[in-house]
Amino acid sequence: MSMKAGSKASLVLDARNTLGEGVTWCTRSQSLYWTDIHESVLWHFCPTDGSTRRWSMPERLASFALCDDDGWLLLGLASGLAFFHKESGELIRITDVEAGLPTRLNDGACDRQGRFVFGTLHEPVGGEARRAAGGFYRLHADLRLEPLPLGPVAISNSIAFSPDGATMYYCDSWTRLVHRCTYGDNVTDACVHIDLSHQQGEPDGSAVDSEGGMWNAEWGSGRVVRYDRDGRENLVIDVPTRQPTRVAFGGERLNTLYITSARDGLSAEALEKDPHAGGLFAVEVPFTGMPEPRFAGRPM
Template sequence: MLDSRPEPITDVVSELGECPTWDARDGALWWVDSHAPCLYRLDAAGGVRRWDMPEEIGSFALCEDGRVLCALRNRLLLLDPATGAIEHFATTPNDAATCRLNDGKCDRQGRFWVGTFGTAPDAPDGALYRIDPDGRVVVAIRGFVNSNGLAFPVGTESFYHSDSRSRVVYRLTPSRAPDTYVRDVVFTTSSGEHPDGAAVDSEGHYWSALYGAGAVVRVSPDGREVARIAVPTVNPTMISFGGPDLRTLYITTARYMTRGDLDENDVLAGRLFAVRVATPGLPEPRFSNM
């Protein structure tokens, strides 16, 4: 771990920043403000471009054909960044009135995974969906409150997933039955530390943004916390490795508090941060829609 402090890299302030994603093709960083709602792109020269969304956007994936797969409340749309054209791709079975799509990421096979975030504070009625390139929607697992923490290591079919509300990070492994998964606990966090968005590095360690705790932790495959980075705002939401050497850790944050208001005293809340780290991350796969 490098001895450095995360620093803001743009003046953009998000109510609920999420889903930082490094675009290796263009040397750009994408992220969303779920509540604006909009998609942002920060280019290598420091310019920021914005695409407004028709409703809350929980996450997205860059596609092989250059478009962007956007996860809204209960539908997935394909955005052409060059023209702004939007095309419907798939619909998920969650009730959009009470539950919206949240954290999402592509696996190493180019399939998009996305879970739900419910409005009922403690109802374990969430679901994790797998979106295949042909538009098929698979319900992978149910029974949690706030789906987060997706991360896909290399060399294994298992992957990580968290329930932020219950403060548990799981490892999911395909079972013998088609499209079903076994869930094992990897680690739990302390009270007030909610495991939000995540990524894995090239050594197989899991990095998690701890919402409410102002920290990012690095966790070994056997569930031990081995490093912690202090973030100068209380609500980091998600992380991503980027830069030419994948040793820059990008961190989105939120002004939006758990209880639903905005914290006016946290002056760096909602900013996008970056910090250099010793261990590189892994390239994030694109959605295989070609």
């Protein structure tokens, strides 16, 4: 299905997130979760009544997943993984990740089997240059952590899976290359899927629709782009902010595209021209998403 550009997202919530990310739709509650990474805050938004809720985290929350067990989330905190119970506030640490390296967790999503796949990013210290110091991992339902042969990576992003779960998409935003690989118990045949190295924007968070199209938020270019299975651009959503970060399909029919964004790195002058930076945006699209897979593991 080939579409022309012209669709535009609208502001839903002026959240003013420093670095809004990880947006995820919960079909059970018909509501939305996301994180403001730099503020260490988990957000919740209910579109039917406009209500919001926030939870403070003990450290930066980079990504997360809904769990099979109601009330629980799997957290990808800056330094490692943990379970979190929304009502009691109980936090159960699972494991550290890349302890001793100058990295933190970043993008993550569950595969179709309910395993949490995530990557890390390098945090330069003392004026050093950013480099590919991080990697990609998979947390199994038995809480075993498995390194994946997809690194090294400077800024992991765009982790998403085809409808049948047999293809994984991922990127290093630093190189502006989105890759795909054959995905299953083994991960093989990685290759470049989309090359944005000659464009202004960097590939950030992604989601896949029921037809296998990948939707990617382009940091720095104020747009979300849909790519078909062959990596060809066929729909562009204009977002009225410079730094969209990630997308998720929501709504009763899963045809509303929600988009988080960021104020991070924007000067006072830039923010004057971009007053809704860090907001939550949405647009109805002529495609439907898929229910977000839930993490199959349980708190011990």
